[in-house]
Amino acid sequence: MNILTTTLCYPTPGHPDQGVFVQRRAEALARRPGVSLSVVSPQPWCPLLRHCERIEPQSEPLSAMYPRLFSIPMLGWATDGAAYARMLSRVVARRRRAGLPPVDLIDAHFVYPEGVGAWLAGRRLGIPVVVTVRGKIVRLSRRAIRRMQIAAMLRGVDARIAVSRSLVGWVHRVGGGDLNVDVVPNGIRPDVYRLVDRQWARIALGWHHTAKYVLAVGHLQRLKGFDRLVAVLPALREALGDVRLTLVGSRRGEWWFARKVRRMIERCNLEAGTTCIDFVGPVGSEQLNLLYNAADVMVNSSRSEGWNNAISEALGAGTPVVATNVGGNPEQIRSGELGIVVPDGDMDALAGALRSALVRSWNRPRIASLCGTRTWTHVAEEVHAVFDRVLAARVPSVGLQPSSDVDNSATMMEAAT
Structure with missing residues (x-):
């Protein structure tokens, strides 16, 4: 299983404490038998308006690359999803040209722009997408245009993971009460966070x-x-x-x-x-x-x-x-x-x-x-089970066809940007 994990919130050399929980889950997944995982963590950038230092690809603890993401200040809340999709599509295309194994599944963390972008790219490329919903959905779903994009994504992805039961309610509120959601809370490192005198x-x-x-x-x-x-x-x-x-x-x-x-x-x-x-x-x-x-x-x-x-x-x-x-x-x-x-x-x-x-x-x-007993290994086991279920349900040559409403929403988003 070749997994492409993607998020804006991931450690960088300059910010090693950023998104550590995403890294911990990805590391635990990569240790599972038969799993190969790489990370794409784009860096927002806009000529003259938003500076972005180039970050060299990392090989440890996971293979990670940090491409630039075109993001227009003051407008990104509406356009970053489509921009994220174009960035991911280019990354997958480069992987194919380099002769790397094909991506079996995109693992997106956070609903926007990561989830929306991964879903749009997945539709275009025929790759299944699983989105992990975290607490930012509360704030990100307040704007009507962005909420529409998030709702369409939640209905269109192959599976949804929420890190708490409370977030299941937000998925239903934004995307619809009929959606199935797997609850997989985060873990800890018991070798680090432990009782001492x-x-x-x-x-x-x-x-x-x-x-x-x-x-x-x-x-x-x-x-x-x-x-x-x-x-x-x-x-x-x-x-x-x-x-x-x-x-x-x-x-x-x-x-x-x-x-x-x-x-x-x-x-x-x-x-x-x-x-x-x-x-x-x-x-x-x-x-x-x-x-x-x-x-x-x-x-x-x-x-x-x-x-x-x-x-x-x-x-x-x-x-x-x-x-x-x-x-x-x-x-x-x-x-x-x-x-x-x-x-x-x-x-x-x-x-x-x-x-x-x-x-x-x-x-x-x-x-x-x-x-102190829920480790990242337990988390990875539960997430891996979701990924296995998604790949087993996916028709290899064609993929799942989205509903007309979801398909129309995606087409409108891509056309608008």
């Missing part, structure tokens, strides 16, 4: 032995809700004393939001007379596991989610989690043994849950034993 972790990090630490992990973007945590910290400190907030993650996000959060942090630290909030930026996986183990609680205050990898990692390390009830969060925190789920946007509930979590005695070995 908590006091040793605190000493290694240089943390104060009597302070209570709240940890949050994510990009510095509004979606992840770091501003909510900074806002509730003064009340936590007033109620419980020395409570400190550690923010971990990349600085990718809206510039205005980053400036807002920085100012909130400066003001909070100034009023406290000490550094009670620390933004440490991105860290390696081993360092992140130390942070999970050292923290009293991990918190996810996101405004939207698909399947939050930090929650899975924290639980795998035995750390209780407080999270908003968005996306797959309630599916991950499936019992009171693992943490507390609060209504999204309810700041009083968020502060109250954090107070409760910080004074409660948690069974951390129990949390780790319940949540």
Whole structure:
């Protein structure tokens, strides 16, 4: 089985922490018997308007290429799907000219532009397409023209994978309630995210032995809700004393939001007379596991989610989690043994849950034993089963014929661009 995995969200030499979850799944798939997998991760580019540094193809840990994707700023939300299809078609054509084995299946991550582009290219090339739906569908389906493209794609691809049950509802809302969707949540690396001695972790990090630490992990973007945590910290400190907030993650996000959060942090630290909030930026996986183990609680205050990898990692390390009830969060925190789920946007509930979590005695070995068992190998096994089913159902010489509605939608999209 020759798989072509494609997404904009994949590690690059300049951004090695980007799309690691896609890479982990692809690596696990590539280790399965009879599977050959390569990655295409295009880089948006537009003459004079959008600069794109050329990235040389990579051979490790997977074969990956980074072609340019023509994307017009301010218009890409409507035209990037068709542009993505043309890019993929050129990649497949070059593979054929180079005498490489034919692509048996396109594995697209995210619905737009990747899913739409892969579907259009697959129709043109006679290659089956499976799209993995992640949390971005919530935001990407708001614009009518783009939502129409996503809906047509969801109805036209050979299979749909959602990383949480909550996203199945979004697939049905956008594409139709009759669509079949396979739910395959992400995994973790239990060799990395594991329970270690908590006091040793605190000493290694240089943390104060009597302070209570709240940890949050994510990009510095509004979606992840770091501003909510900074806002509730003064009340936590007033109620419980020395409570400190550690923010971990990349600085990718809206510039205005980053400036807002920085100012909130400066003001909070100034009023406290000490550094009670620390933004440490991105860290390696081993360092992140130390942070999970050292923290009293991990918190996810996101405004939207698909399947939050930090929650899975924290639980795998035995750390209780407080999270908003968005996306797959309630599916991950499936019992009171693992943490507390609060209504999204309810700041009083968020502060109250954090107070409760910080004074409660948690069974951390129990949390780790319940949540540290789903590996990327399990994920790959489930995804591979979907791919096998798709290829078995596909007529080799002709392929599945799309319905007239789907065919017309695709023709209109291609003609419009």
